[in-house]
Amino acid sequence: MAGALRRLAHPGPEAVTRIEAVETDLVAVEGHLPAGTSVMEAVAAFFSERGLAGGVLRLSGGACDPYRYVLPALSTDGEHAAWYSATIAPAGGARLIEGTAIVGRRDGVPFLHCHGTWEADGTVRMGHMLPLDSVLTEPVAVSGHASRTALFDATPDAETAFTLFSPLGLTAAAPSRPVDRRGLFLRLRPHEDVAGAIAAACRRHGVGAAEIHGIGSINEVVFEDGRRVSCLATEIAIEHGVVASGPDGPVATLDVAVVDIDGAIHRGRLRPGDNPVGVTFELVLVEPFPEEPA
Structure with a gap:
């Protein structure tokens, strides 16, 4: 299926591993980001105070001033x-409406990658937040799932010529905590169908059901109802995603928000088999609570 999908012309050799995955234990987190810092x-600070290395956060409400962000764009650098x-x-x-942040490190220090929606100039906007340049003026509610023994590590990627997050298990033993x-x-590489790659990772790692959280880019988004975002450069945030068992194994269902190069926001359910990753897709899959013994 992947060979038949739309392909972007990236500058470097294709990496052999197209779906990068790290299994990890997760803890649920929630709280607030206080005003006064970026x-x-x-x-x-939120992660450090809880002894966490990496994961995903959902940001809701609050405000930033200054606030800085970018939209996807066509490349002009050749x-x-x-x-x-x-x-x-x-x-x-x-004013932040909702954002999804993948949290890890870059150059050995904490870093995050966030796509979301916010209200600015009286209009709802969407894009890629610049977290170092956006300063909180009102607290932001956060919730999510994080690991003490794994994170997303940003490193130079020869295939795309970007510096991108990849999942990484930490070798140092962590203290025993609940x-x-x-x-x-997960990190999905270019040209992989998003839903199909998630399902493949679940089969490989024995995941039959999970919540799906994540962000990334898709080369011309196609929704289940036939609508199409005819733009090779997009920014995506998963608003609701689940893995469930189907007749042939795990099936991923993804409801997403999309912003294109003109800043137009689109929403819908992705059509399986027709949504190839543009540059990258970063995901956290969270399995259900284990069933109590009878």
């Missing part, structure tokens, strides 16, 4: 298959 500083717009800085900042769930940290 989003990145607040998230780093190297990258897609790129980003110039930085957008709304006057008066922005965990809530089992899960998978």
Whole structure:
């Protein structure tokens, strides 16, 4: 199926491993990011205080001023298959509606990758948050799942010429502490169908059911109802995603929000088999609570 899908022309050789996965224990987290620091500083402190390495956070409410973000854009440098717009800085900042942040590290220090929606200049916008340059002026509610023994590590990627998150298990032993769930940290490479790759990872790792959280890009999004976002550069946030058992194994269902290069926001359920990753897709799969013994 992947060979028949739309393909972006990335500059480097294709990596052999197309679906990167790390199994990990997860803890559920919730709380607030306080006003007064950048989003990145607040998230780093939130994870550090709880002894967490990496995971996913859902950000809701609150405000930032300044607020900085970018949109997806076509590449003009002759190297990258897609790129980003110039930085957008709304006057008066922005009020966050909802964001999904994948949390890990870059150059040895905490880092995050966040796509979301917010209100700026009286209009709902969507894009890629710049967390180092966005300063919290009102607290933001957060919830999610995180690991003490795995994270997403940003490293240079020869295939795409971007620096991108990949899941990484940590070798150092972590103190024994309670965990809530089992899960998978995933990175999907270009041209892989998003739903199909998630299902393949679940088969490989014995996951029959899970919540799906994540963000990424798709080369021309196709929805289940036939609508199409005819744009090779997009930013995606999964608003609701689940893995469930089907007649032939795990099936991934993904309801997403999409922003294109013009800033138009689209929503819908992805059509399985017709949504190839553009540059990358980063995911956290969270298995259900284990059943209590009878």
